Amino acid sequence: MRTVGWGILGLGNIAHKFATDLLLVKNTELIAVASSDLERAKAFSKKFQAQNYYDTYESLFDDPQVEIIYIASLHPRHAELSIAAMEKGKAVLCEKPLAMNQRQVEKMIAMAKSNEVFLMEGLWTRFNPSFSQAQEWITQGELGKIKYINATFSFNGMNIGDDSRLFNPEKGGGTLLDIGIYPLFLAYQLLGMPKDIKASAHLTKGGVDQQLAILLTYETSHAILYSSFAHDEDMRATIAGDAGEIYIDNRWHESPKLTLVKSEHRKSKVFDFLGKGYSYEIEEASQCIREGKKQSAKWSLKNSLELTQLMDTIRQFCGIHYPSDLD
Numbered sequence: 001m002r003t004v005g006w007g008i009l010g011l012g013n014i015a016h017k018f019a020t021d022l023l024l025v026k027n028t029e030l031i032a033v034a035s036s037d038l039e040r041a042k043a044f045s046k047k048f049q050a051q052n053y054y055d056t057y058e059s060l061f062d063d064p065q066v067e068i069i070y071i072a073s074l075h076p077r078h079a080e081l082s083i084a085a086m087e088k089g090k091a092v093l094c095e096k097p098l099a100m101n102q103r104q105v106e107k108m109i110a111m112a113k114s115n116e117v118f119l120m121e122g123l124w125t126r127f128n129p130s131f132s133q134a135q136e137w138i139t140q141g142e143l144g145k146i147k148y149i150n151a152t153f154s155f156n157g158m159n160i161g162d163d164s165r166l167f168n169p170e171k172g173g174g175t176l177l178d179i180g181i182y183p184l185f186l187a188y189q190l191l192g193m194p195k196d197i198k199a200s201a202h203l204t205k206g207g208v209d210q211q212l213a214i215l216l217t218y219e220t221s222h223a224i225l226y227s228s229f230a231h232d233e234d235m236r237a238t239i240a241g242d243a244g245e246i247y248i249d250n251r252w253h254e255s256p257k258l259t260l261v262k263s264e265h266r267k268s269k270v271f272d273f274l275g276k277g278y279s280y281e282i283e284e285a286s287q288c289i290r291e292g293k294k295q296s297a298k299w300s301l302k303n304s305l306e307l308t309q310l311m312d313t314i315r316q317f318c319g320i321h322y323p324s325d326l327d
């Protein structure tokens with residue numbers, strides 16, 4: 001299996017976790033990293049054994065050894081930077097959310113198609129073995145017909161400060177785009193596009209959602225989803241069907257443990273993750289590159305577009321607006 005050459009752009013919190021996992025994935029190599037800050041790029045390249053480091057993103061786009069770039073900047077720059085990388089012929093794995101809104105996602109997809117390069121949103125939960133197990137049980141009919149999904153994502157971030165990326169609208173703040181995207185992904189992945197959407201949010205003074213409740217209605221089922229920066233909680237996911245239930249342990253989006261319950265019978269599985277779990281999206285993207293694929297069959301560009309459409313609708317309901325909506 002040939003080695004795929006990776007680059008990373010935007011060397012903050014998630015880039016460190018991602019690079020830690022990248023080192024564990026066979027037949028991949030971190031070739032180069034780029035940051036707006038040269039010292040940060042140098043320290044990162046040393047820590048994660050990258051050959052090259054740059055203080056401009058353009059230099060990374062021009063590095064001939066780099067095949068795929070992981071975009072780990074703040075959400076408002078995802079579209080612009082992914083497009084710039086793809087314009088130079090690079091494949092892109094972009095952090096979630098793929099972009100701020102549907103229009104930006106459409107531009108990204110158009111660039112991926114016209115330049116014939118790979119593009120995927122880093123929705124890592126999709127590739128985790130525990131989530132794949134849940135999907136397998138569902139496909140095998142263990143749950144019967146899914147009637148109800150309940151998933152939440154909350155943590156107490158109230159002391160982080162208004163200028164943090166969680167709360168600042170210029171930085172794409174708010175729970176939906178940051179963490180509410182995970183419960184929404186779960187419902188979308190398992191039930192598809194809903195028939196009806198209702199949502200209600202508590203907004204901060206800056207106008208981003210600090211707490212958000214979503215009700216998705218399907219033909220014969222419901223999804224109740226919730227995200228918050230205002231408190232901690234036990235983040236378990238429930239997928240209930242008329243023949244059984246699946247419970248994914250806290251914190252469900254990254255949990256190695258899940259349980260299938262059928263009447264009095266319980267079957268739990270615990271997976272031994274490779275690293276934190278970013279390794280699985282890295283394996284998927286790398287394999288797509290090796291096979292010359294332009295998108296992942298597991299999390300396609302249509303999937304990202306539809307998830308973004310759902311988020312746009314929820315934002316309209318709640319009056320959540322961003323400066324980038326005006327571009």
Ligand SMILES: NC(=O)c1ccc[n+]([C@@H]2O[C@H](COP(=O)([O-])OP(=O)(O)OC[C@H]3O[C@@H](n4cnc5c(N)ncnc54)[C@H](OP(=O)(O)O)[C@@H]3O)[C@@H](O)[C@H]2O)c1
Pocket residue numbers: 009010011012013014015034035036037040072073074075095096097122124165177178
């Ligand atoms: N998949 C996951 O589990 C997960 C977890 C956390 C975050 N994320 C996603 O990853 C992305 C980054 O989140 P993070 O927590 O890593 O963010 P972060 O550490 O605050 O910042 C990431 C990078 O963005 C650039 N940046 C930060 N503030 C900036 C500013 N004011 N102006 C211009 N550039 C700025 C910097 O890049 P330079 O180094 O180039 O200066 C920084 O290193 C977000 O889109 C988030 O949704 C995903």
